[in-house]
Amino acid sequence: MKLGTFSVVLGDMPLRKALEFLSGNGVQMIEIGCGGYPGTAHCDPDVLLNNEDELEQFKNTIKEFNMEISALSCHGNMVHPVKETAQKFDEDLTKAILLAEKLGVPVVNTFSGCPGGSPYDKEPNWVTCPWPEDFMRVLDYQWNEVLIPYWKEKVAFAKAHGVNRIALELHPGFCVYNTNTLLRLREAVGPEIGANFDPSHLIWQGMDPCACIRELGKAGALFHFHAKDTKIDPQNVSINGVLDTTHYGDELNRSWIFRAVGYGHGEDYWKAIVSELRLAGYDYAISIEHEDSLMSGKEGLLKAISCLKNVLIYEDRGSMFWA
Numbered sequence: 001m002k003l004g005t006f007s008v009v010l011g012d013m014p015l016r017k018a019l020e021f022l023s024g025n026g027v028q029m030i031e032i033g034c035g036g037y038p039g040t041a042h043c044d045p046d047v048l049l050n051n052e053d054e055l056e057q058f059k060n061t062i063k064e065f066n067m068e069i070s071a072l073s074c075h076g077n078m079v080h081p082v083k084e085t086a087q088k089f090d091e092d093l094t095k096a097i098l099l100a101e102k103l104g105v106p107v108v109n110t111f112s113g114c115p116g117g118s119p120y121d122k123e124p125n126w127v128t129c130p131w132p133e134d135f136m137r138v139l140d141y142q143w144n145e146v147l148i149p150y151w152k153e154k155v156a157f158a159k160a161h162g163v164n165r166i167a168l169e170l171h172p173g174f175c176v177y178n179t180n181t182l183l184r185l186r187e188a189v190g191p192e193i194g195a196n197f198d199p200s201h202l203i204w205q206g207m208d209p210c211a212c213i214r215e216l217g218k219a220g221a222l223f224h225f226h227a228k229d230t231k232i233d234p235q236n237v238s239i240n241g242v243l244d245t246t247h248y249g250d251e252l253n254r255s256w257i258f259r260a261v262g263y264g265h266g267e268d269y270w271k272a273i274v275s276e277l278r279l280a281g282y283d284y285a286i287s288i289e290h291e292d293s294l295m296s297g298k299e300g301l302l303k304a305i306s307c308l309k310n311v312l313i314y315e316d317r318g319s320m321f322w323a
Helices: 015-024 052-064 083-103 134-160 179-189 199-203 209-218 234-240 267-279 297-309
Strands: 002-006 029-033 068-073 108-110 166-169 193-197 222-227 229-232 256-259 285-288
Touching: 002 068, 002 297, 015 029, 015 052, 029 285, 068 083, 068 285, 083 108, 083 134, 134 166, 134 179, 166 222, 179 193, 179 209, 193 209, 199 209, 199 229, 209 222, 209 267, 222 267, 267 297, 285 297
Parallel strands: 002 029, 002 285, 029 068, 068 108, 108 166, 166 193, 193 222, 222 285
Antiparallel strands: 229 256
């Protein structure tokens, strides 16, 4: 395994300064935003796809600090019911795939997206229950008429350009948000669909990250990993449950908040996750994503790095000399 960081947290630094900071603190891989919600602060495909000198300079800067790019991230809603919005996200994803081809990056991270509930909607419609029966009709439309056809076409495009791992973050608000929905899309589209596994979004839904890792590992569907924690507030959950639309900044009244690694759960919890990843055959990036509203980005990142250095399993398995 290799310690990584999602570069968005350092978006106020130039790429060189960000790499210097990360390398100096023992980070080995960087996940770089290149469009969609993550933006293009460190990696602008419009420049790198059209200027070979800029592309070479970009690659040389990464090498200079002995870093590897674990993934290009271009999170968005490519199946948004407003055509212009969907088209912009889709164009960004297309550019991310083309840039991954040029850079030799094996993984592109994004969301599955969420359509409207019908061809006439103007806003996405995330369904969370099967009744009234209207919701089942919504799901049938979303999956069979929009989501699966879109991803079949996009995966074919990615494969044609040498990108065979599209890692979807299991995120509420989008059609793929848990283990079953990820595996459903993978079965319908192909093995190029997998998970950018982020425990933080599973924790607040009541899932066990280790159980999910085992299930996805059996399917060979673990492509990338986000290291981000969540802290549940039992008092607020007991009153309002976990489907919480309170603003992220109103921490005292929320049912849960995102935390830096180690501040939602301790080292033992994260050691169990890392061990389960090893059992599943995942030995790739553990990419820190900072979204802790109680800490600055730099402090949260440093604390996560410190915790994970004592948690990650870096070396290959040794021989079982005792067996």
